[in-house]
Amino acid sequence: MRQALKNFFSRYRPRHVRSIVYMLQASEYNIRDFLKWYWRTKNFSNVEKRKRLEKTAKAKLLLLFGGIFLIVYIAAALVVFNFIPYPYKIFFLAVLLYAMPYILVLLLAVFLFLGQNLLQKPYEFFIIKKAREKLLRHKAIKIAIAGSFGKTSMREILKTILSEGKKVAAPGHSHNTPIAIGKFIESLKGDEEVLIFELGEYYPGDIRKLCNLVRPQYGFITGINEAHLDRFRTLSSTVQTIFELSEFVPDNSIYINVENVLARENAKSEFIVYSRKGVNGWKILNPKTDLSGTSFILKKDNIEIKMESGLLGLHQIGPLSAAADMAFLLGLTPEQIQKGVKKIKPFDHRLEPKMDSSGVITLDDSYNGNPDGAGAVIDFLASLKNHRRFYVTPGLVEMGFRIDVVHKEIGDKLAKAQIEKVILIKNSVTPYIERGLKEAGFKGEIRWFNDALSAFNALPSLTVKGDIVLLQNDWPDQYA
Missing domain, CATH: 3.40.1190.10 (Mur-like, catalytic domain)
Incomplete structure (x- = not known):
């Protein structure tokens, strides 16, 4: 009950408009993806986990629109409130308060949709048309x-x-x-x-x-x-x-x-x-x-x-x-x-090796979020024999109807590679990795963490000099 109340009132925080605009930005202003994220989110108090809102012109405009809406909505509600008969005032107030965050989201989505179709698309069409003509001459x-x-x-x-x-x-x-x-x-x-x-x-x-x-x-x-x-x-x-x-x-x-x-x-x-x-x-x-x-x-x-x-x-x-x-x-x-x-060196966050002061080697593969890439890095880990190996992952996103098969295959490959430690982040897909590990007879250790930050903070106490830690993929906030 206590958590349910926290979740409900998270929609009424002063920073709620910022949270919604961040969710739109993180969804690349794709309204469908944003709404899917919005409806599955229970608590809005901490949606900015991995990144922060970038104050772009579009973001500032949406923040301004959201702020103006709240001021107008509250002012209009107070005016109408005075004309409501007393027995209905509490009911009217409850309805207004309950509806406010949902109306905010609806209007921001409509405002964005109109802006994209009436302003952004014509502008982009002009830019792309000029670019095509220039490139044809190049x-x-x-x-x-x-x-x-x-x-x-x-x-x-x-x-x-x-x-x-x-x-x-x-x-x-x-x-x-x-x-x-x-x-x-x-x-x-x-x-x-x-x-x-x-x-x-x-x-x-x-x-x-x-x-x-x-x-x-x-x-x-x-x-x-x-x-x-x-x-x-x-x-x-x-x-x-x-x-x-x-x-x-x-x-x-x-x-x-x-x-x-x-x-x-x-x-x-x-x-x-x-x-x-x-x-x-x-x-x-x-x-x-x-x-x-x-x-x-x-x-x-x-x-x-x-x-x-x-x-x-x-x-x-x-x-x-x-x-x-x-x-x-x-x-x-x-x-x-x-x-x-x-001259070719490892690219940022794509199987990028780093060694810390304690002698632990981290392989940062956090931008690699696909089955082939995961399989390739497991093969590479399997070739490194004289090290204790950690595989840290929240799993992969957007795998559609293949979500269970893909993640069970990852677990199977980890088991066959005889990786010593597998660290899984709790979410909807990592249980499939665990199942794949167990079905393949995994003999190493599986550790669970509630989120990636907790896992990263725990790694220094779990690792020693010479250990290899592979960070496989990183879920954006909209999937966390």
């Missing part, structure tokens, strides 16, 4: 990357290697939407020789829209899995959307990762396939990986390139090899390719 080679996972890493690998012999530009961070790409195109100087675009996919048709903007000559399909399955509904819809890339790029100019099952099963015979075994006639020799990085020799005819990268895991060999082949195709020398590969 003489640079255009490369597009599509896939459920690995897009940002592939982009950075390509950019680093190709920059040894070409002037290369690409949007930063995970800027992969039409408006973000449009703004990037507006910033181009015109003398770039290669442009690399990461194509984001959330709904069917997204890749087609982005390709209409970018008009790529070369493409990469990094793999397909259950990422965003909540939105796509079916894996076949995901496959069709990602393969929209082939409507714009000639089949013999598309590189595809055949280590991924769905990509391999749907690849056309003309595609250029890549894996840790090789790419386009190049063979992989002497592959090695450890905590210092990954190395191998790329050999074709009488050409050998010694590839040494700071990236961790044998699953990196395929993307590195594909990027090297692309570079060779565009005229880079083996020496330039080798030099570029050597």
Whole structure:
């Protein structure tokens, strides 16, 4: 009862408008996603757990609108209250108080919807139209990357290697939407020789829209899995959307990762396939990986390139090899390719190694939230024998109807890799990991924590020098 009252009155805190605007912002102003989060939230007093509201122009406008609404609502209620007969005043007041937070949410959603359709979409259409016209005149080679996972890493690998012999530009961070790409195109100087675009996919048709903007000559399909399955509904819809890339790029100019099952099963015979075994006639020799990085020799005819990268895991060999082949195709020398590969270091929060003062090695993989990525890092952990290994995870999001299968498979892989310690964050999906562990006969220790912060705070007391801690994925606030 006490908790129920706390939950109810959390809607009447002075900071409630800020909490709602933060939820809208964290949902990327997708009204459907926001409403799903809103209706499953019981207590609104602490929705800003991992991040804080960014005071952007849109956020400030919504805060102002919410504040004005509350003032007008309370003032109007007081005026009407004076005209209500006394026996009904308490009932009227109770109804007004109960309805206020829900009306606030409804009006903010309507205000946002109108703003998006009457102001934002026309503005974005203008920006994207200008960008498309500018890009059509640009003489640079255009490369597009599509896939459920690995897009940002592939982009950075390509950019680093190709920059040894070409002037290369690409949007930063995970800027992969039409408006973000449009703004990037507006910033181009015109003398770039290669442009690399990461194509984001959330709904069917997204890749087609982005390709209409970018008009790529070369493409990469990094793999397909259950990422965003909540939105796509079916894996076949995901496959069709990602393969929209082939409507714009000639089949013999598309590189595809055949280590991924769905990509391999749907690849056309003309595609250029890549894996840790090789790419386009190049063979992989002497592959090695450890905590210092990954190395191998790329050999074709009488050409050998010694590839040494700071990236961790044998699953990196395929993307590195594909990027090297692309570079060779565009005229880079083996020496330039080798030099570029050597400059590649682990990307932020993507199997990024860090050692603290106590000698504990943390592998930060918190931006990696997909089944293939989870499987790859478990394989890498399995190869590190002389360490005690911790696997910390809240599980994966947006796995749709495959949510149980995906997480039980993670548990199964952890058990087979003989990981010593598995730390699970309590939520709706981690019990499936526990079930997978137990069904596979896991002999290590399972520890539970109520939230990620509690787990992180406990790690120093659980670990000793030489231990390896893998942080697998991090749930955004809207999924916590």
